[in-house]
Every structure is written in structure tokens, then in C-alpha cells.
Amino acid sequence: MTEGRRYSIRGRVQGVYFRAATREQALALGLVGQARNCPDGRVEAQAWGEASALDALGRWLWQGPPMARVEEVREAPAEGPAPEGFRIA
Template structure:
């Protein structure tokens, strides 16, 4: 099976708890590419591409997040992968 892409919006206590850096480390460990950033509404947004099993594992991780996080909701939308990313980075907040 080929690459997959998902855009996630993670809500709860997810800012100020190292969610972005922890998700970058987890995505890199899983071989995913993409980005993560804080949103002005207090949520975190992520776009990840990679092998389906790795992507699903990352999404499961996002439902928990790092130890200090308290995730209440993960909204997911699947899209066609573009292959535009080389690594997984923390982007500036939007």
C-alpha cells in the first residue's frame, strides 16, 4: 500500500505542554514527514504523510500526546499525499 496523508486538529490542553516538539520526535521516529503548529484558538494542527501503519500509530499517539497534555478531541481529514515534505518540522503558530 502506498503513502497516506492526514490533517489533524488536536484540542484540549495541548499548548504549553511540549506537544509540538513531542509530536515532531514521534513523527520522525515513525518515518513520517509534514509539520505541526499551534493555532490561535488553542488547538494544535498537524499534517503528516507516510506509510499507513506509521500514520495510524502517529494518530493514536496524538490522541494521548505528551505526558502533560490532556487531549479532548482529534479531528481528522484524509487527503491524497503530495510528497512535498522532506522531514517533519515544527512550524510557526497561525
């Protein structure tokens, strides 16, 4: 069953390839969605797919790409229909 989740990631997550790495990881897990930078320095990601793949993405977000320093990952249900592909905004 497909479900959606929204992730809010805080720390040193902008300017370190975080959105693109999130896209690569999500696609490798068979997920669709998007990732965007927020004005307050966070990265927000939304993903849709199987629960086990969403769990794996959530675990990966705590690490991120090598230059990232993740301090917090918050997770909540994502609303709306699943998009096609994975977009970086």
C-alpha cells in the same frame, strides 16, 4: 503507498511540548510533515507516510506528551505534496 493526513487536536495542547513531541513521534514512525499551534488553542499536524504509521501517530495523538490533556482528535486527508522532514511551525 504514501498518504497524507491532517490532525486537529483540542485540549490542553499548547505550552506542554506537544508540537515537539509530535515531531519526535512522527520521525520515529518514519513520517514527514509539520505541526503548528492555532490561534484558537488547537494544535494542527499534517503527516505523510505509510498508513500503518499514520494510524500509530493518530493513536499517539490521543495521549500526547505527559503534561497534555487531549480532549479531541479529528482526522482528515491532507492535501498537497509531502514535505521533506518534519517541521514545527
